[in-house]
Amino acid sequence: MIHVRHxxxxxxxxxxxxxxxxxxxxxxxxxxxxxxxxKSTSLQAIxxxxxxxxxxxxxxxxxxxxxxxxxxHPTEDAPYEHVLQSYxxxxxxxxxKQSLIVRRDIVGGKDTKLVQTWNQGSLAQNGKRGEQxxxxxxxxxxxxxxxxxxxYLTTFIGWELPVVPKFDGTEGPLYLExxxxxxxxxxxxxxxxxxxxxxxxxKIQDVARRVMEFLLDLDAGKIRRQRTxxxxxxxxxxxxxxxxxxxxxxxxxxxxxxxGIPMQPSAEFxxxxxxxxxxxxxxxxxxxxxxxxxxxxxxxxxxxAQIETTEDAAPELLKRLETARRAIxxxxxxxxxxxSELGAEHQEQQAIRARLDSLNADLRRNQDAxxxxxxxxxxxxxxxxxxxxxxxxxxxxxxLPAVENVGMGLEENITFVKSQIDLxxxxxxSASQRVQDCQARYxxxxxxxxxxxxxxxxxxxxxxxxSSAPSRVVxxxxxxxxxxxxxxGSLDEAASIAGAELQRLAKEWSELQDAMKRxxxxxxxxxxxxxxxxxxxxxxxxxxxxxxxxxQPTEIILSRDNFRPLAVTxxxxxxxxxxxxxxxxxxxxxxxxxxAYYLALLRLAAVKSTNHTGVVIFxxxxxxxxxxxxxxxxxxxxAEQGATSQQVIVATSEPLDPVRSAVxxxxxxxSFPGFILQPLPTVEDLLG
Amino acid sequence: MSLPSQPERFSFRQRPIPVPGDLRIEWRVSLIVLMxxxxxxxxxxxxxLHILNDAIRGKRSAHLLELVVNSKAGMMPWTFRIxxxxxxxxxxxxxDKLADWTTSxxxxxxxxxxxxIALFEKLKAEDDVLTAEKDVLAVYAKSMTEGAxxxxxxxxxxxx
Numbered sequence: 001m002i003h004v005r006h007x008x009x010x011x012x013x014x015x016x017x018x019x020x021x022x023x024x025x026x027x028x029x030x031x032x033x034x035x036x037x038x039k040s041t042s043l044q045a046i047x048x049x050x051x052x053x054x055x056x057x058x059x060x061x062x063x064x065x066x067x068x069x070x071x072x073h074p075t076e077d078a079p080y081e082h083v084l085q086s087y088x089x090x091x092x093x094x095x096x097k098q099s100l101i102v103r104r105d106i107v108g109g110k111d112t113k114l115v116q117t118w119n120q121g122s123l124a125q126n127g128k129r130g131e132q133x134x135x136x137x138x139x140x141x142x143x144x145x146x147x148x149x150x151x152y153l154t155t156f157i158g159w160e161l162p163v164v165p166k167f168d169g170t171e172g173p174l175y176l177e178x179x180x181x182x183x184x185x186x187x188x189x190x191x192x193x194x195x196x197x198x199x200x201x202x203k204i205q206d207v208a209r210r211v212m213e214f215l216l217d218l219d220a221g222k223i224r225r226q227r228t229x230x231x232x233x234x235x236x237x238x239x240x241x242x243x244x245x246x247x248x249x250x251x252x253x254x255x256x257x258x259x260g261i262p263m264q265p266s267a268e269f270x271x272x273x274x275x276x277x278x279x280x281x282x283x284x285x286x287x288x289x290x291x292x293x294x295x296x297x298x299x300x301x302x303x304x305a306q307i308e309t310t311e312d313a314a315p316e317l318l319k320r321l322e323t324a325r326r327a328i329x330x331x332x333x334x335x336x337x338x339x340s341e342l343g344a345e346h347q348e349q350q351a352i353r354a355r356l357d358s359l360n361a362d363l364r365r366n367q368d369a370x371x372x373x374x375x376x377x378x379x380x381x382x383x384x385x386x387x388x389x390x391x392x393x394x395x396x397x398x399x400l401p402a403v404e405n406v407g408m409g410l411e412e413n414i415t416f417v418k419s420q421i422d423l424x425x426x427x428x429x430s431a432s433q434r435v436q437d438c439q440a441r442y443x444x445x446x447x448x449x450x451x452x453x454x455x456x457x458x459x460x461x462x463x464x465x466x467s468s469a470p471s472r473v474v475x476x477x478x479x480x481x482x483x484x485x486x487x488x489g490s491l492d493e494a495a496s497i498a499g500a501e502l503q504r505l506a507k508e509w510s511e512l513q514d515a516m517k518r519x520x521x522x523x524x525x526x527x528x529x530x531x532x533x534x535x536x537x538x539x540x541x542x543x544x545x546x547x548x549x550x551x552q553p554t555e556i557i558l559s560r561d562n563f564r565p566l567a568v569t570x571x572x573x574x575x576x577x578x579x580x581x582x583x584x585x586x587x588x589x590x591x592x593x594x595x596a597y598y599l600a601l602l603r604l605a606a607v608k609s610t611n612h613t614g615v616v617i618f619x620x621x622x623x624x625x626x627x628x629x630x631x632x633x634x635x636x637x638x639a640e641q642g643a644t645s646q647q648v649i650v651a652t653s654e655p656l657d658p659v660r661s662a663v664x665x666x667x668x669x670x671s672f673p674g675f676i677l678q679p680l681p682t683v684e685d686l687l688g
Numbered sequence: 689m690s691l692p693s694q695p696e697r698f699s700f701r702q703r704p705i706p707v708p709g710d711l712r713i714e715w716r717v718s719l720i721v722l723m724x725x726x727x728x729x730x731x732x733x734x735x736x737l738h739i740l741n742d743a744i745r746g747k748r749s750a751h752l753l754e755l756v757v758n759s760k761a762g763m764m765p766w767t768f769r770i771x772x773x774x775x776x777x778x779x780x781x782x783x784d785k786l787a788d789w790t791t792s793x794x795x796x797x798x799x800x801x802x803x804x805i806a807l808f809e810k811l812k813a814e815d816d817v818l819t820a821e822k823d824v825l826a827v828y829a830k831s832m833t834e835g836a837x838x839x840x841x842x843x844x845x846x847x848x
Contacts, residue, residue, distance in 0.1 A: 168816075361709075362708050362709045362710075363709070364709065364820075365708070365709020365710050365712065365715050366707075366709035366712065366715075367709075368709065368714075368715055368718075368817045368818050369709055369712035369714040369715040370714075371814070371816065371817045372714040372715065372718050372811075372814075372817055372818075373714060374814075375718075375807070375810055375811070375814075378806065378807050378810055379714060379717055379718065379784075379807065380717060380780065380781070380783075380784025380785070380786055380807075381783075381784055382713055382717065382780035382783060382784055383713040383714045383717040383718070383780065383784070384714075386713065388780075388783065389780065389783035389784040389785070390783045395713070395780075399711045399712070399713055399716055399773035399774075399776050399777055406702065406704045406705070407704055407705060407706075407707040407711075408704040408705060408706050408707060409704065410712070412704065413706050413707055413709075416706045417706065
């Protein structure tokens with residue numbers, strides 16, 4: 001909710017101060033003056049003061065005429081004077097009755113990107129102002145950063161702007177500039193479309209629908225937003241999962257392999273994770289705890305065993321020496337096999353990778369070709385229409401037509417390549433998995449080999465010891481085994497910590513998935529439908545008042561996708577036909593429709609909960625030679641808003657008397673006989 | 689087991705086959721216009737276009753072009769292929785009056801027409817198409833002079 005309470009313009013020359021002060025009230029306000037006297041200037045000053053000029057177009061030029069920028073004169077015949085300094089100030093009030101004075105300099109003052117505000121005071125009474133705070137507009141972040149004026153203004157209005165998708169794939173807030181055209185109808189371009197026209201440079205996808213959904217405060221938009229948020233949260237959980245999984249996998253790969261962690265979080269993992277760390281021992285994969293307990297058992301067995309002397313142990317030592325030698329030969333052979341297997345797997349992996357690379361390049365080129373079509377005929381006939389520029393025969397859509405066959409259409413081709421990429425992507429995943437497996441097995445064998453070699457060395461040394469000395473073999477094995485248990489044990493611990501973390505992530509993921517499933521479908525809810533029906537009924541009843549002729553007013557309905565008006569007629573066979581409103585309505589009826597649409601949207605805010613600001617501004621609604629009766633009907637209709645707390649501001653050049661009789665006492669009329677900007681009395685004038 | 693007396697009829701329908709993106713007319717015509725547009729005086733010899741084409745189309749690109757720009761006389765740093773599809777695309781470019789035949793350093797070449805230049809500017813402004821290609825061309829199309837091209841394809845060879 002917002003009201004404009006007062007508007008002040010100042011343009012200062014070397015000799016005097018020109019200015020205009022326009023007090024505004026709740027209900028209908030009419031600024032009446034002749035053409036080229038400054039009505040549009042006054043209304044555009046509102047846009048300028050609030051830093052919303054980009055709603056009129058992407059340029060950052062001041063949307064105000066030269067009287068506020070360069071030269072000014074009090075009457076048409078008087079000589080011009082140069083403007084040395086100028087500014088606008090407006091006072092606005094929000095739904096909580098807090099007022100805000102906003103000042104923005106135009107020339108000769110502070111930077112035009114600066115907006116000064118005071119949180120108390122009244123322009124009409126010229127009294128003391130509250131605390132001053134400066135903001136900036138138009139620099140990056142004006143709508144998102146704390147010292148951006150639009151961030152402040154949004155909060156002041158009491159809005160929470162939705163985040164909407166943009167054409168470049170990113171997201172951003174629904175900027176105030178995008179919403180403004182539904183509240184302020186500017187004189188030059190404003191009347192050219194029934195909705196908007198919305199600025200396109202903001203690159204917001206589906207901007208009409210987003211703005212209308214927001215202004216109407218529809219559930220559908222909120223549901224879509226929630227879905228996007230959930231989707232983002234899901235993506236972030238999946239990413240964290242993938243990172244954590246990778247980290248653990250890297251650790252595990254140093255000794256063995258990890259099993260039972262899916263690539264993506266899953267509901268099953270959240271409830272009953274079945275994660276296994278396995279080591280390659282004695283030609284098979286064994287779970288880590290089994291290996292650890294086996295090794296521990298062996299250690300305790302060794303610890304209780306009597307330590308024999310070398311002499312006693314010799315025959316046993318020799319036998320073990322032989323076993324160790326055989327084991328080493330065996331393991332070396334195995335290592336060789338696995339190594340060549342690894343080489344083959346590596347090659348396959350590389351081949352798939354190369355194929356994927358070329359598929360990706362192909363996809364990119366086909367997609368580029370599709371995008372290039374938007375250049376249409378600029379590309380020439382061959383590329384644009386697939387017709388030979390010289391002989392005008394069909395050239396197909398490719399450069400080297402493959403004999404008899406017809407080339408796929410671009411869209412089909414892109415889908416085809418994408419499905420191939422999917423296929424090869426999966427193949428690459430499983431190839432990588434196999435490579436990892438091979439590597440882990442190789443490492444397992446290597447480890448066993450080293451262990452056996454160490455054993456062999458220690459057996460040899462043991463045999464060389466004096467015959468009465470205690471045998472070292474057992475002691476060395478104990479030490480080796482303990483070191484192994486310690487190393488593996490610490491990894492097991494790390495794995496269980498990671499496992500708990502992954503399980504938490506999977507839980508989070510399941511909850512998000514659940515929330516996603518519980519969201520209703522992306523369509524209008526009952527409450528939404530009621531709102532739109534009321535909106536539509538109000539448009540229809542106003543059209544009746546304004547003398548809309550091109551269709552029966554009841555034939556005008558609102559589209560359910562972006563809520564633009566459509567006409568429904570009956571075809572010859574009696575079926576209902578929805579048609580866009582374009583050339584079918586006369587120019588003046590399009591203007592009537594625009595009035596009806598904007599006032600209906602405003603009026604809806606009085607009976608349903610919407611995000612409308614409660615203020616609508618029409619600059620010169622008497623467009624397209626519209627008949628005066630319709631205009632007076634509009635004004636009378638708008639004056640009815642006076643009963644509620646809404647505000648309509650209209651600038652018109654219609655003669656004062658009929659305007660006055662049309663609205664009676666229900667409107668606040670500010671009339672200017674000449675130029676709106678007039679020299680203000682100086683101190684000397686006042687003193688006489 | 690009895691066979692149905694009247695066998696069901698088979699019907700064959702020709703399905704379209706996939707086309708590599710670099711054989712799409714849109715793609716290639718745009719690429720040639722970009723090559724010319726990024727070259728000096730908006731013109732380039734056919735030889736140069738072939739070299740750029742081969743480098744961009746294959747998976748080699750920038751560092752090979754670097755070799756051409758800095759290479760010595762008569763040494764083509766890679767065996768480059770002359771692609772028939774490219775010649776057809778060149779014909780389309782000329783047929784559509786995007787470029788005209790001209791002579792550049794004694795070799796036949798192409799020069800963009802006003803229409804071609806307009807298309808080039810549009811292509812440059814579209815910032816989500818042909819991005820990788822534009823990056824390479826912006827650097828090498830200009831720095832690869834006809835002199836460098838003459839050097840690498842042999843000084844005695846003339847128009848190709």
